[in-house]
Amino acid sequence: MIGMAVGDALGHPTEFQASLASIRARWGPRGLTTFEAAGRHPPGTFTDDTQMAVAVARALCRAGVDDIERLMRVMAEEFAAWARSPLNNRAPGGTCIAGCRNLARGIPWREAGVKGSKGCDAAMRSPPVGLYLAGDRTKLRSVSAAQSTLTHAHPTAIASGVAAAAATAWAANGGALDAIVDATREAVQAITDDELLALGASPALVQRIGTREMLDALWKVRDRASIEADDVCELLGGAWVGEEAVACALWCVLRAGGDFREAVLRGANSSGDSDSIACIAGAIAGAHGGYGAIPEAWARGVEQAEALDRLARSLFEASEARGPVRLDASTDLFGAEVLGLRPDDEDLGGDDTEVDSAPDALRSFRASLLPRTEEEP
Ligand SMILES: [Mg+2]
Numbered sequence: 001m002i003g004m005a006v007g008d009a010l011g012h013p014t015e016f017q018a019s020l021a022s023i024r025a026r027w028g029p030r031g032l033t034t035f036e037a038a039g040r041h042p043p044g045t046f047t048d049d050t051q052m053a054v055a056v057a058r059a060l061c062r063a064g065v066d067d068i069e070r071l072m073r074v075m076a077e078e079f080a081a082w083a084r085s086p087l088n089n090r091a092p093g094g095t096c097i098a099g100c101r102n103l104a105r106g107i108p109w110r111e112a113g114v115k116g117s118k119g120c121d122a123a124m125r126s127p128p129v130g131l132y133l134a135g136d137r138t139k140l141r142s143v144s145a146a147q148s149t150l151t152h153a154h155p156t157a158i159a160s161g162v163a164a165a166a167a168t169a170w171a172a173n174g175g176a177l178d179a180i181v182d183a184t185r186e187a188v189q190a191i192t193d194d195e196l197l198a199l200g201a202s203p204a205l206v207q208r209i210g211t212r213e214m215l216d217a218l219w220k221v222r223d224r225a226s227i228e229a230d231d232v233c234e235l236l237g238g239a240w241v242g243e244e245a246v247a248c249a250l251w252c253v254l255r256a257g258g259d260f261r262e263a264v265l266r267g268a269n270s271s272g273d274s275d276s277i278a279c280i281a282g283a284i285a286g287a288h289g290g291y292g293a294i295p296e297a298w299a300r301g302v303e304q305a306e307a308l309d310r311l312a313r314s315l316f317e318a319s320e321a322r323g324p325v326r327l328d329a330s331t332d333l334f335g336a337e338v339l340g341l342r343p344d345d346e347d348l349g350g351d352d353t354e355v356d357s358a359p360d361a362l363r364s365f366r367a368s369l370l371p372r373t374e375e376e377p
Helices: 002-011 020-027 048-063 068-084 094-104 127-132 137-149 155-172 177-189 193-198 203-208 212-224 232-236 242-255 260-268 274-289 296-301 305-321 352-357 360-367
Strands: none
Touching: 002 048, 002 260, 002 274, 002 296, 002 305, 048 068, 048 127, 048 274, 048 305, 068 094, 068 137, 127 137, 127 155, 127 274, 127 305, 137 155, 137 177, 137 193, 155 177, 155 212, 155 242, 155 274, 177 212, 177 242, 193 203, 212 232, 212 242, 232 242, 242 260, 242 274, 260 274, 296 305
16 A cells, blocks of 8 residues: 555656656656655655545445445445545546546446546556455455446456456465466456446447457566566556556566566656556555565655555455454545545435535535546646
């Protein structure tokens, strides 16, 4: 969890730098080597990637995984709270906001996701599922696929959510790095067309694409793991879409031989979706090497490090217990509770009558719940 946030924060300033040359022109010949400010955000600030992963982790802690309907209901609530929070000011994906808006309106979770979108958001927030369900492949697949479809219902997005969780789980279980791509592919291969259809994916896309794009991207990683490149995106794509984000992250981890620092800096110094690549790479390399593998200045210096640490411990505790655990108030990283942004379970429909009786803060955040196109790439 800390590794993920650290990678995300490192890649934050470079997300919208269009080339490695422009990164080097700004931060020196070695590119970015540590936390840097990103616009108005101070060094160490993570982005929507970690925020959404925090929402996933909180939902796992609050609901457990035995009842998928309950888990998705709680996760929808966490997503909607994040979408409304004033801290949601870090270039969130338009599709995520559209999905969250659907969830807040009470649209059933299997229908809330955008059918044609395979943005990498489903993958970048999936590592906590891999940590929680590292010991249960079947459940890992169904839960990581389900969390994807809350906002992204394209079969490739769903497959990328499964892939990111499976790779993290493999690393957390101490699996050998040279087998991580095969293990990830196995998890993706196990997704059936019926599962994709049951999660609301379009029948035409399931028939035409299914899990093929994700599997192809994983083949490319294996193929190109022996090729050196300064910019991973030149080899495996810009990572704005799920299959490329997972592929780029795995490549960074493999080229770094599992070394945390090198893996995340390779992701951060890339021409594509740098924060998401470094976020997923940080999750995998962090799970592989453990907390001690993360440079201390980063592990302690990342935004809300203590709250993340507490949430990570709760996630572990919940995973061991395989049931809900009580979350410390400090793990409410978006201030949702304070602002009254997280409604009671009964209120999750988010219908108009609730808006009328909502506190001012909630009403204005509701009003601001629009796709932030001006911050999109
Ligand atoms: Mg981001």
